[in-house]
Amino acid sequence: MSKTPKILICDDDETLCYLLKEELISENYTVDIVYDGKYAIENLKQKNYDILLLDLEMQYVSGEKVLKYTKENNPQLQVVVLTAQSDMRTAIECIKLGAYDFINKPYDFQQLVLTIERALKHKELLEKNTLLKNKVEKINSLNIIGKSKKIKEVIHLAERAASSDSNILLEGETGTGKELFAEFIHQYSKRNNKPLVAINCASLPDQLMESELFGYEKGAFTDAKTTKQGLVEIADGGTLFLDEIGELSLTLQPKLLRFLENGEFRHIGGTTNLNSNIRIIAATNRNLMEYADQKKFRRDLLFRLNVITLTIPPLAERGNDIIVLAEYFLKKKCSINQLKILSQEAKSELLSYPFPGNVRELEHMIERAIIFSEGNVIEVKDLNLPTFNFGYDLEQEENGDFLKLEDVERLHIRKALNLNDWNRESTARSLGISQKTLYSKIIKYNLK
Numbered sequence: 291m292s293k294t295p296k297i298l299i300c301d302d303d304e305t306l307c308y309l310l311k312e313e314l315i316s317e318n319y320t321v322d323i324v325y326d327g328k329y330a331i332e333n334l335k336q337k338n339y340d341i342l343l344l345d346l347e348m349q350y351v352s353g354e355k356v357l358k359y360t361k362e363n364n365p366q367l368q369v370v371v372l373t374a375q376s377d378m379r380t381a382i383e384c385i386k387l388g389a390y391d392f393i394n395k396p397y398d399f400q401q402l403v404l405t406i407e408r409a410l411k412h413k414e415l416l417e418k419n420t421l422l423k424n425k426v427e428k429i430n431s432l433n434i435i436g437k438s439k440k441i442k443e444v445i446h447l448a449e450r451a452a453s454s455d456s457n458i459l460l461e462g463e464t465g466t467g468k469e470l471f472a473e474f475i476h477q478y479s480k481r482n483n484k485p486l487v488a489i490n491c492a493s494l495p496d497q498l499m500e501s502e503l504f505g506y507e508k509g510a511f512t513d514a515k516t517t518k519q520g521l522v523e524i525a526d527g528g529t530l531f532l533d534e535i536g537e538l539s540l541t542l543q544p545k546l547l548r549f550l551e552n553g554e555f556r557h558i559g560g561t562t563n564l565n566s567n568i569r570i571i572a573a574t575n576r577n578l579m580e581y582a583d584q585k586k587f588r589r590d591l592l593f594r595l596n597v598i599t600l601t602i603p604p605l606a607e608r609g610n611d612i613i614v615l616a617e618y619f620l621k622k623k624c625s626i627n628q629l630k631i632l633s634q635e636a637k638s639e640l641l642s643y644p645f646p647g648n649v650r651e652l653e654h655m656i657e658r659a660i661i662f663s664e665g666n667v668i669e670v671k672d673l674n675l676p677t678f679n680f681g682y683d684l685e686q687e688e689n690g691d692f693l694k695l696e697d698v699e700r701l702h703i704r705k706a707l708n709l710n711d712w713n714r715e716s717t718a719r720s721l722g723i724s725q726k727t728l729y730s731k732i733i734k735y736n737l738k
Contacts, residue, residue: 293527295410296320296338300330300356301345301372306395310343313399319406327351331359334367336516338524340413341406342369346384354384361388366416368409372397418483434467434474435618436611440603444471451598452478457550459535459595460573462602464722465648468573469533471602476529481569484528487521492537492724500542501558504549510559522555526566535595536576536587537724547591570595575722605648612640615649619656620668630666639670647720676709700735703728707737 297314299307302325311321322337324330328351330342342360346353353371360367371384371392385392390409393402434445451458452475460468469488476486489502497511505520521530532538538546549555550570554563572595581587605612616632624630632640645651655673663672703721710716718728731737 294318294320295340295406297322297341297343297406298330298333298337298339299323299343300325300327300348300353301343302326302348303345317403327353327356330356332516334360334364336518338519339367341409342367343372344369344389345372347374354387357384357387357389366413368413370402370405370409434470435615436608437614438603438608438611441608441611444600444602445474447600448475449478451475451600453480454598455480455569456597457570457572457595458598458600459578460571460600460602462573462575463604463646463648464575464719465650466602466604467649468602469531471600472529472531472571472573475571476531479529479569481528485525486529486531487525488531488533489521490533492534492726496539496541499538500545503542504545504555504557506558507560510557514559517557520555520557522549522566522568523564525568527568529569529571532570532572534574534724535572536574536578536581537726540586540588543588543591547588547594550591550594605645605652610641612645612652613637615652616640616656619653620660623657623660628666630660630663630668632668633670635670636668636673639673639675643675646722648722650719696735699731700737703731703735704737707732 297319299310299321300323301307301310304325307323307325311323314321322333322339324333326348330344331351333339334342342356344353344356357369357371360369365388369384369389371389372395373392374395382392390412391405393405434441436442436445448471458475460471462468472488473486476482489499491499494502501518501520503520503522505518505523506514508514508517545555549566553565553567555566556563576587578587578592578596582589582592605615613632616637620630620632640652647654655675656668658674659668659672662674663669703717706717706721710720714725714728718725721728723731
């Protein structure tokens with residue numbers, strides 16, 4: 291679906307604005323109108339436009355100030371100055387300040403349309419140049435580290451999946467690098483010249499999550515003082531990454547499903563159907579099929595999301611990648627003149643450690659070891675490998691009187707909370723669960 295160019299007209303001549311809008315709509319442009327530079331800046335903060343048709347003389351905020359704002363905050367927006375003959379010198383100064391062109395009033399509509407078309411092509415070239423530069427930098431930074439057979443297989447599948455336009459579900463434990471794979475897929479896809487927008491589905495309550503996804507109209511609720519675009523709108527033409535999709539509430543799941551079926555959505559408080567053409571990459575550390583069996587996740591939504599499913603292996607199953615990654619993090623985090631290495635004993639300990647927090651845990655472990663190690667060799671003691679101990683020895687339970695699984699979970703969560711000084715974010719990360727799930731467990735077991 292080709293995107294309709296969006297134009298903002300800023301002129302205090304209401305009659306001219308009305309006529310110009312009607313003419314531009316007939317040429318298949320989307321058009322908004324404001325009558326002062328003050329409101330132009332407000333609109334530019336809330337919406338993405340391709341072209342700004344800008345008058346210079348206005349009551350409160352002049353066109354020159356609006357132009358200065360756009361060059362500082364949205365340099366790729368193309369500004370065409372609408373000027374009277376008496377403003378010619380100022381118009382030329384505006385060109386020097388970064389306006390694309392100027393049109394004399396009274397304007398010739400066909401000349402204006404040609405100027406707009408040239409400005410759109412100029413904008414497209416600027417975007418392509420910027421995106422090409424960013425793409426090269428991004429791809430260079432998206433080097434997925436690993437030589438094991440398992441990770442190479444997933445990288446190969448990700449490359450093939452990227453060439454399609456299907457929705458993708460990334461499965462894997464917390465900390466395995468699902469977001470990195472989402473970025474990798476987006477950068478190698480046909481949508482890489484459009485935004486990749488990410489949101490964590492466990493991070494916000496339902497109402498805020500809905501407003502983040504679909505946006506809202508001014509006055510939709512108490513704090514809605516302006517209209518706000520949703521992430522599905524911002525990501526139009528690109529990719530939306532939904533992390534921890536298993537935590538999305540049953541209230542929001544049908545709304546996401548409806549959007550996936552036809553690309554239509556509404557702002558909260560809005561009555562107009564809007565459209566967005568995006569690809570969804572979702573990630574989860576849950577078994578969504580089990581969640582569907584337990585009525586915690588809609589089966590029809592699952593089938594919409596997992597057209598292609600990639601499973602990211604846990605770090606413990608990647609063999610010598612543990613050392614490869616550890617050495618990579620050492621080079622990344624050490625200063626050039628203070629590069630440190632791992633002792634053989636430290637490498638052996640890393641290879642035998644289960645890494646419940648996966649790659650993220652390894653990265654934090656190496657960062658900590660760099661800080662606390664003395665000299666240029668990191669020893670076992672510097673790694674500060676945690677031990678998982680529930681306070682009792684399972685091997686001693688020979689009489690068959692084992693603790694119930696709930697008691698084991700309660701003890702384990704309490705132990706993790708204590709080790710992390712009751713920091714919920716760190717505890718959730720080390721346990722491989724979301725903060726929302728951790729909070730529910732704290733309530734369930736009345737942990738204090």
